[in-house]
Amino acid sequence: MTQSSRISFNNPVFLGRELEYIAEAVNNRHLSGDGPFTKKVHTLLESEIGVRKALLTTSCTHALEMSAILLDIRPGDEVIIPDFTFVSTINAFVLRGAIPVFVDIRPDTLNIDESKIEEAVTPRTKAIVVVHYAGVGCEMDAILEIAGRHNLLVVEDNAHGLFGKYKGKFLGTFGVVATQSFHETKNFSCGEGGALLINTPDYIERAEIIREKGTNRSRFFRGQVDKYTWVDIGSSYLPSDILAAVLYAQLEERNRIQRHRKAVWEMYESGLRDWANRRNVQLPFIPPYCEQPYHMYYILMPSLEARQNLIMYLREQNIHSVFHYLPLHLSDMGRKFGGQPGDCAVTERVSDQLLRLPFHNTLTSSEQEAVIDAIHKFIF
Secondary structure, X not given: OOHHHOEOOOOOOOOOOHHHHHHHHHHOOOOOXXXXXXXXXXXXXXXXXXXXXXEEEOOHHHHHHHHHHHOOOOOOOEEEEEOOOOOHHHHHHHOOOOEEEEEOEOOOOOOEOHHHOHHHOOOOEEXXXXXXXXXXXXXXXXXXXXXXXXXOEEEEEOOOOOOOEEOOEEOOOOOOEEEEEOOOOOOOOOOOOEEEEEOOHHHHHHHHHHHEOOEOHHHHHOOOOOOOOEOOOOOEOOOOHHHHHHXXXXXXXXXXXXXXXXXXHHHHHHHHHHHHHHHOOEOOOOOOOEXXXXXXXXXXXXXXXHHHHHHHHHHHOOEOOEOOOOOHHHOHHHHHOOOOOOOOHHHHHHHHHEEEOOOOOOOOHHHHHHHHHHHXXXXX
């Protein structure tokens, strides 16, 4: 297999003025965090999405860790999460001593099943963390109603969903806070990076402090104090301004990137829909009131064996496809918190069946045709 003939699952590339902005960041002589490009990204996210405050972080994982500190998560607090998600979603809260409460997912959108949330609430529940899988919005009306009735905080893990919408409102604007990812596999990337989106003004100043190693450094630079000092717990969550320069260049090209990704998603959908209907294969479901950001395209094969055989078959055709999350409740750590087989039946099934197809910002129509043709030829 040669690299040139291989159809990659992901291909991180520069599409705009990334190199120019990297040079500008170097010439600015401000390579650490919160430089000119960081501030430009903050302003863009705040104005485009409509959040009160955006703060770039070194990863979505770190943004989640900041969320757990901001929400004052303490040992013994319970945090409700979907069982089908990346480990960072819950690890950030477990680091603060929280107990994860795994809730199964819907069989259509693969988001947390809102009908199962209330039965998971106990007097120790502190927060509900939702994940907008593939950038398709969770049922936020129902979730916020449950949260309000039980006085719970809602956090959105929006790693997949930047610029997606639920009923006309941007994802990331429903919870008290939300997190974003700018990892190289995301629509917009700086290699490694994330952001904390704050929708509750009361959290803004403390978030700045936590992000700046527990100091009031941001207040000092605004001239609000004559020196800065240690005032709270925190860590170093600021990315280099060089990374912010790369991200800003990507976000400048957001309309072009999203048009391309939409075309990729729609080509898979039109090329595989009839095949899927004939072969008992499930394709992504997008509720009519959700606007997705075209983050990924996946298929759900009828069985684990069929999924694994298809991955191997595509590999033989020089096509790289991958499966996704394993059930958290059945992981080594999940079992320590009481997870047992059958607790989240939909997650267990989906984890065995889901396959993600190549999807990135430079995927060509001829490459997609090769993927679709290979899938049509696969016998199972």
